[in-house]
Amino acid sequence: MEKTLLINCSPKKKLSVSGFIMRCAGLMIRGEKEYLCLRTPADRERILQAMVTSGKVVFVLPLYVDGVPSHVLSFLKEAEAFCGEKGLRMKVYAIANNGFIEGRQNEPLMQVMENFCARSGLEWCGGVGIGGGVMLNVERIMMPVMFGLTLVNMLLNAVQGLNVLEPVWSFGISVGELLLLCCGIIFFTARLAAHIGRGTNAGKRYTRVMLPSFVFILFADIFFTIISVFQGGIFRGWFSRPKPDDDCGIIVAKDHQ
Ligand SMILES: Cc1cc2nc3c(=O)[nH]c(=O)nc-3n(C[C@H](O)[C@H](O)[C@H](O)COP(=O)(O)O)c2cc1C
Structure with a gap:
């Protein structure tokens, strides 16, 4: 295989x-697998060499400014030339995730990946776009914390002679809620993994964390307000005047002369 x-x-x-989605998808894909990271230009050579010995490649990407992150874009340009030179013909899949709740926002990214395949002579086999990716991070941090708290509660209940299994029940409910929130993501990732295993075309599918948009926006607003307070102050920039040597100011002023 x-x-x-x-x-x-x-x-x-x-x-x-x-990275988290890549590991989860990897668990569902049958056969031999290799995991690599594309963070810096130094990673490119290793990935290109691994492509030579791979029949299928799965790009797992974040959506940046409605598209492919720039460091991936420059890699794709290099890979295009490399694949043409080596005559590679592997199958390409993509799993994209984005911050906003609508997974469909990943459509332009999917089109870039499809165009990359067309230009490189590779076989585009589709992918999954996941909305509300940030929530997956929140959940994966929360779950071990809640598991730890469950163990502590069980211990305390045992010491006090209370029902030891009660915290397990609460934890079970939390896990159930998590599975419900992520049911679309789990289903479409498993479906894609089955296609990857068979080497067939999966088409493009879009899914999201199963939260109503207004709830997601509320939580996102609270989350980013807290982050903004911790990373420089909530009013940073709001009342500051542009600096005299600010590039934008100079260019605009010149343009209007
Ligand atoms: C520079 C930058 C640009 C982003 N642009 C978008 C965007 O256009 N639309 C969107 O929904 N999310 C956007 N996001 C959010 C990311 O897609 C989201 O946080 C994703 O889960 C990050 O995945 P990662 O942790 O694998 O890098 C952006 C994030 C960054 C840092």
């Missing part, structure tokens, strides 16, 4: 949603 190469295309060193 041909090897499947999975590439985490997030530039983040830690806690990348793409």
Whole structure:
């Protein structure tokens, strides 16, 4: 069976949603697998060499400014020339995730990947676009914390002579809620993994974290307000005047002369 190469295309060193999705998808894909990261130009050569020995490649990417992150774009340009030179013909899949709740926002990214395949002589086999990717990070941090708290509660209940299994029941409910929130993501990732295993075309599918949009926006607003307070102050920039040597100011002023 041909090897499947999975590439985490997030530039983040830690806690990348793409890395998490890549590992989960990898668990569902049958056969031999290789996992690599594309963060810096230094990673490119290793990935290109791994492509030579792979029958299928899965790009797992974040959506940046409605498209492919720039460091991936420059890699694709290099890969296009490399694949043409070596006459590679592997099958290409993509799993994209984005911050907004609508998974369909990944459509332009999917089109870039499809065009890359057409230009490189590779076989585009579709992918999955996942909305609300940030929530997956929240969930994967929360779950081990809640598991730990469950163990502590069980211990405390045992000491106090209370029902030891009660915290397990609460934890079970939380896991159930998580599975419900992620049911679309799990289903479409498993479906894609089955296609990758068979080497067939999966088409493009879009899914999301199963939260109503207004709830997601509320939580996102709270989350980013807290982040903004911790990373420089909530009013940073709001009342500051543009600096005299600000590039934008100079260019605009010149243009209007
Ligand atoms: C520079 C930058 C640009 C982004 N642009 C978009 C965007 O256009 N639309 C969107 O829905 N999310 C956008 N996001 C959010 C990311 O897609 C989202 O946080 C994703 O889960 C990051 O995945 P990662 O952890 O694997 O890098 C952007 C994030 C960054 C840092």
